[in-house]
Amino acid sequence: MRSVKERSVDSSEMRKDELKQEINRLRRLLDERQKELDSLAKFTRRIADNAPDMIWAKDMDNRYLFANRAICERLLMCSHPEAAIGKKDIYFAECERAKGQRHTFGEICIDSDEVVKTENRAMRFVEDGLVRGQYLVLDVHKAPLLDESGRMIGTVGCGRDITREREIQKDLEESRASQKLLMETASDFAVFRLQINPVRPRGAKVVFLSPSARDIAGITQPQQVDQWFRVHPDDVKALRYAFVKGFTGFKFNQRFRVWRADQARWRWLHIIATAVDQDDGRFANGIMFDITEQVESNEALAAKGRELESRTDSLSEVNTALKVLLKKRDEDRKILEDKVLYNVKSLIRPYLNKLKTSGINSKQNAYLKILESNLDEIVSPLSRALSFDYLGFTPTEIKVASMVKQGRKAKEIADLMGISTRTVEGYRYAIRERLGIKGKKVNLRTYLLSLQ
Template sequence: MNELIQDHEALFRALFDHAGIGSAVILPDGRFVRVNPALCAMLGYSEKALLNTRLDALVSPDQWRRLEKLSAVIRADQSGHSQIPLECRHRSGETVRGQLSLSVLADKAGAARYYIVQIHDASSLIRTKTELEENRQRLRALSTVTFEAVFISIKGICIDANLTASTMFGVPRKALIGTYATDVIAPEYQSRVREKNLSGCESPYHAVAVRKDGTRFHVMIQGKTVLIGGREVRVTVVRDIDVQVTAEAALRENECHLRSLIESASNFVLFRLRHDPDNPCQPRQILISPSIGEMVDRTRVVDFQSWLNLIHPDDRDNLLAAGQGLLDSHRLDETVRIRGRSGNGWRWLHIISVAVTDETDDQLFFNGIILDITKEMDAAAALKAREKELKQRTESLSEVNTALEVLLRKREADRMEVEEKILANAKSLITPYLEKLKASRLDDRQQVYLNLVESNLDEIISPLTRRMSRHYLNFTPTEIQVANLVKAGKTTKEIAVILGLSTRTIEAVRYAIRRKLGIKKKRANLRSYLLSIDGDTLPAGGWTP
């Protein structure tokens, strides 16, 4: 009998010590009587430390009271054991969550003598459940807020879809479940989508989808077959690319227009260069019109330096300075000469460029146009030469005209001087004697001859009299002589010497001339006035003394 008891104790001790579940024997007041290694490891205490500790010190007061109540229930119902959730404090201060199984060993009176406690550590399970729930929530949130429609299907039949799918196709989520994958695809693309699904294609492909209202739009579809719950399901992602396709179509159209413009360019060149920070004087060619071949020999232009070598020596420094200005002010506007295709002669080019920064990679580009303005420059040069020639001819004609005017004025002055002399001589040398003859006693025959002489003399001098200024007609011969000398710029003293008269006499004659001309009381210069009435000059701003 003793051997049997010893065998049972040995078996209990072996099961107790090597159990994977934390186990303990405690007194009703909470003191540990025996603990196994699993419980020590679970709570972070040594066996000795736990035996000096009470269970009620490791749990909350509420949970300890629940244990006492549970013990009473077990004893009353004689159910043997019961389980409750339990939270114990780990030695590190963290909470250990588990499931406690309680058995009561009663004495002969039915009172609790020992509690047999087994604690199953459920912390990892709880953490796993918590993480699983968090993952489910994250997956649900990701599925809800993603911009792509997500379908889960089995053999082409939808078993689940996200909110984006409902919004994208205008169909309630529940209505999508049970439909075929091709129900939302345009008829001409349904066979393609069906083939991709059956073949398990995982590469993205293009299709056209149809909304509930019949609106068609471009989509990009990508699917993958996975195992869920031991079953093969197809997870399909549908992305709306209608805006992208429309933009790409517009971009292709713009590229077509640009290519047509570049390839059909004549007398101008479009270009785009990329700035190289490591070699600022050698920008990289991105784009240049084929029409550059009309201006220069393309075989001789392989880089910027070879291009620069073709520039006229007098224009190279200006072009380099303008290039530096392009980096500083982001604009270039320069006219240069370049060696033509044949190698003979120079062509005029007008280069306009602006620097722009690519927002995607912050690179600097130079966009510009080169205009062949050789014809315009040649025409401008010819026009300038013609203007110069015309100016020279105009100046020559002006000089000739001035000379002719001087000659004409001189001739007119000479003519008037001769006419005045003739009239003066006639009045001073002939008329006085004719008057004396009239006063003498002439016979009839002599009177006839005298009348003929006067008539013929009047016939001779009458044209001269009509051409002379009316102001001179009542002048005496001396006054005419003095007036002519005044016009010639002679002073009173010089006139007196020339005519052999006194200066007082000349002053009296000058006074008489001013009186007969009506300028006696005017502050007018006599010489200027005499010249003006003969048409030799026209004073400006009134007469000056």
């Protein structure tokens, strides 16, 4: 039979494999959700560009922040929506006139953008004029463009070409039919439209709710908005605040948990909605997603990130300690090298020089040269980083050695130091002797440079 230790090791490996598989599954889910969000962004842009009406948004200086394909093709006469960004209407009017086109659109109308910004409310206008010689009349709706805090950051508008009312109406009906079919067959999100009673906001009337709301949010009573969700107690306060803010700012964007009785668990929802005032009342158009897997994946990745960060901090501390030890080792090695070299120069070489002149025989002299050569091989690597003053150079010898390293000739050194050329040669001879290269075919400047 297998031992307890073997079974424990197998169990640990299985847990590691299961954890790895779970991490991979969560990453795949996160990638899928990201793709869904990217698809939704592209889908939103596609809706705007396929809409028959002209849709745009401008900043406080009346420069375009957004323009759909319709306004570019029928009014601005630019090649694509991106070409409108950052420009004003007068820019496109002047471009048309420079091409010899008759363009008078907007000249006899009031500045509706300034009116909306002054009134700070949604308004309706009729604007007309010539575009490339053709008369155009637009039924324009404009409103303040507000950020999440309710601060005005520009204007948003849409315009309908009422000179061709019947054609536009037909296109609009087809567009609405295709959009309705799309919303009714949606599976990854749910779309809704509510009619809001300003007096009793909680008593909203359901105009449209896509069938997918049952699978997305567990909604079983579509016509009773107050029965749609059972909100998690920890999210009730934030949801109420978001609802009040959305009612006054016409925008709602909130994440919260709802109880799914059919699944016996809490699920995360993300709802985005925008309110608009129309002639027949106020309406809220929105979309909802189940983001449970995304939230759980983010939490799992965040936990793993904290674990990795903790490990990184530990490794950083170890690296710091190792750097200190390595630095101390290098300092000790340098001290030892300097000490060895100094002892060789001051305690050994002088006696070798005396031994040369002591009248030894040829065999002894050969042994002495071998000893001296081997000693040079030992100390040569250590002497490369040693300074001139540590080698016992006099101040004048240091100056001469420095100028030799710079490539200066003996005559030039003599002129700079105010001494004779013969004296300079004497210093060069002394320097070679101190360096242990006297009588050797070694270039002095090359050897001095090697000491750096």
